[in-house]
Amino acid sequence: MDNLSVDHLIGIKDLTKNDIELIFKTADSFKQVINRPIKKVPSLRDITIANIFFENSTRTRLSFELAEKRLSSDVVNFSAASSSVKKGETLIDTVNNILSMKVDMVVMRHSSPGAAKFLSERVNACVVNAGDGTHEHPTQALLDAYSIREKLGEVSGKKVVIVGDILHSRVALSNIYCLQKLGAEVMVCGPTTLMPKYIAELGVKVEHNLQRALEWCDVANMLRIQLERQDIKYFPSLREYSMQYGLTKEILDNLSKEIVVMHPGPINRGVEITSDVADSKQSIILQQVENGVAVRMAVIYLLASKIKRQ
Amino acid sequence: MEKQVILNSRHFELTINRLCYQLIEIHNDFSETVLIGLQPRGINVLTRVKSRLEEILEKEVVCGNLDITFYRDDFRRREAPLIPSATNIDFVIENKNVVLMDDVLYTGRTIRAGLDALLAFGRPKKVELLTMIDRRFRRDLPISADYVGKTVDTLISERVSVEWTEIEGEDKVVLFTPDANG
Numbered sequence: 001m002d003n004l005s006v007d008h009l010i011g012i013k014d015l016t017k018n019d020i021e022l023i024f025k026t027a028d029s030f031k032q033v034i035n036r037p038i039k040k041v042p043s044l045r046d047i048t049i050a051n052i053f054f055e056n057s058t059r060t061r062l063s064f065e066l067a068e069k070r071l072s073s074d075v076v077n078f079s080a081a082s083s084s085v086k087k088g089e090t091l092i093d094t095v096n097n098i099l100s101m102k103v104d105m106v107v108m109r110h111s112s113p114g115a116a117k118f119l120s121e122r123v124n125a126c127v128v129n130a131g132d133g134t135h136e137h138p139t140q141a142l143l144d145a146y147s148i149r150e151k152l153g154e155v156s157g158k159k160v161v162i163v164g165d166i167l168h169s170r171v172a173l174s175n176i177y178c179l180q181k182l183g184a185e186v187m188v189c190g191p192t193t194l195m196p197k198y199i200a201e202l203g204v205k206v207e208h209n210l211q212r213a214l215e216w217c218d219v220a221n222m223l224r225i226q227l228e229r230q231d232i233k234y235f236p237s238l239r240e241y242s243m244q245y246g247l248t249k250e251i252l253d254n255l256s257k258e259i260v261v262m263h264p265g266p267i268n269r270g271v272e273i274t275s276d277v278a279d280s281k282q283s284i285i286l287q288q289v290e291n292g293v294a295v296r297m298a299v300i301y302l303l304a305s306k307i308k309r310q
Numbered sequence: 311m312e313k314q315v316i317l318n319s320r321h322f323e324l325t326i327n328r329l330c331y332q333l334i335e336i337h338n339d340f341s342e343t344v345l346i347g348l349q350p351r352g353i354n355v356l357t358r359v360k361s362r363l364e365e366i367l368e369k370e371v372v373c374g375n376l377d378i379t380f381y382r383d384d385f386r387r388r389e390a391p392l393i394p395s396a397t398n399i400d401f402v403i404e405n406k407n408v409v410l411m412d413d414v415l416y417t418g419r420t421i422r423a424g425l426d427a428l429l430a431f432g433r434p435k436k437v438e439l440l441t442m443i444d445r446r447f448r449r450d451l452p453i454s455a456d457y458v459g460k461t462v463d464t465l466i467s468e469r470v471s472v473e474w475t476e477i478e479g480e481d482k483v484v485l486f487t488p489d490a491n492g
Contacts, residue, residue, distance in 0.1 A: 002390065002391075002393065003391060025393065029377065029379070029380075029394040029395075029396070029397075032396070032397055036430055037430070037431065037432065038429075038430040038431070040430070041380035041381060041427075042380070042426065043380045043381075043385050044385075301380075301391065302391050305385065305390070305391035305392075
């Protein structure tokens with residue numbers, strides 16, 4: 001039987017196409033489970049998982065916690081804002097202290113790129129990256145691709161445009177890796193200032209005109225402007241950004257074909273996407289959230305099967 | 311590996327027939343009874359029994375498939391993760407008589423997991439077990455079948471395989487015995 005090629009989920013970059021397909025296949029079964037009257041299976045009764053969040057999160061954290069609980073694992077939550085990190089404890093010390101309480105797996109979000117990899121090399125537990133700075137957000141990319149697969153039947157051969165703050169987005173980078181590994185064509189679209197300089201080296205198309213990008217694509221993934229990571233002004237005003245790159249119902253209705261609209265959340269309604277688009281039938285934003293639990297269950301299940309008891 | 315056919319295709323058909331009549335004896339017209347096959351190989355038993363039952367009763371019998379992967383007790387004792395098959399139960403099992411079906415009853419662990427998985431769908435009135443082959447004296451758990459195709463006495467080193475026309479090309483049950491010299 002197949003097995004994941006990795007022991008930690010640090011980024012999509014490390015995964016093979018087979019890994020991603022194995023995760024999707026497993027997620028299909030978990031999607032059935034979470035639609036049953038009893039949404040829980042006893043697979044991970046003997047596993048304890050710590051969710052360590054050094055950065056704010058609603059969806060990802062809830063989604064991970066639900067996924068863990070539905071696999072019957074024990075869960076401890078930790079958020080940096082209310083912890084001894086504020087007293088000056090280092091990342092490794094914090095995590096090692098948590099691990100000495102016999103924790104098998106760590107789900108971590110951190111504001112520094114590479115934090116998950118750093119941790120996985122230094123502590124004795126399985127590490128799942130729930131977002132590390134502007135680097136990667138692997139489970140988001142997996143659930144995005146899974147949602148495309150669910151909506152359009154397959155990912156291979158589909159054209160996906162990622163619109164917005166590519167420079168600061170870990171979702172964009174993970175999505176590019178994931179979609180390309182599954183055989184999709186990827187385009188990034190946004191203002192020049194929010195476009196990383198060598199992004200085309202990744203094999204993606206670059207477009208600065210939203211209209212042209214939307215005419216080209218089957219799926220548009222609208223990203224949020226990450227004001228919290230922007231230390232300088234990258235565009236004159238949110239209003240101007242919105243007029244150039246905001247997706248409205250009018251633009252959507254005037255396209256020659258029907259496209260699928262996605263958003264990783266949280267949405268800034270009226271900035272990157274208007275309310276009527278977010279709530280339209282072309283949008284699969286809420287399906288993405290539902291699939292997030294199933295995909296995370298699959299990731300945790302498959303990684304946990306690699307943890308060996310002494 | 312020495313092969314020995316312990317149920318040929320003629321007896322195979324007779325056995326399926328007998329199991330169907332035994333089921334009818336207890337469950338009458340199946341108005342309160344549902345049949346559930348355990349993935350993966352119990353599905354073959356289910357398909358065969360269902361089509362024979364429907365021939366005899368001239369009505370449809372409610373059936374489903376149950377996957378037990380996530381309920382197994384040997385998770386993480388194996389090298390590779392267990393990859394699940396589909397579960398397909400689109401009816402209510404609350405207050406129904408459920409007949410679980412599998413091809414070979416051996417340690418009883420699969421059935422234990424099956425019972426666990428089944429309860430996630432509600433509280434059945436009664437659960438029974440039908441198996442094509444019962445490997446007697448090899449149970450790890452206190453579980454027994456209500457309907458048995460054939461009972462066999464086997465060694466742990468032996469293997470029993472139920473084969474189907476749809477998959478292997480012929481209906482038969484084969485007993486594999488390792489050669490004496492190893």
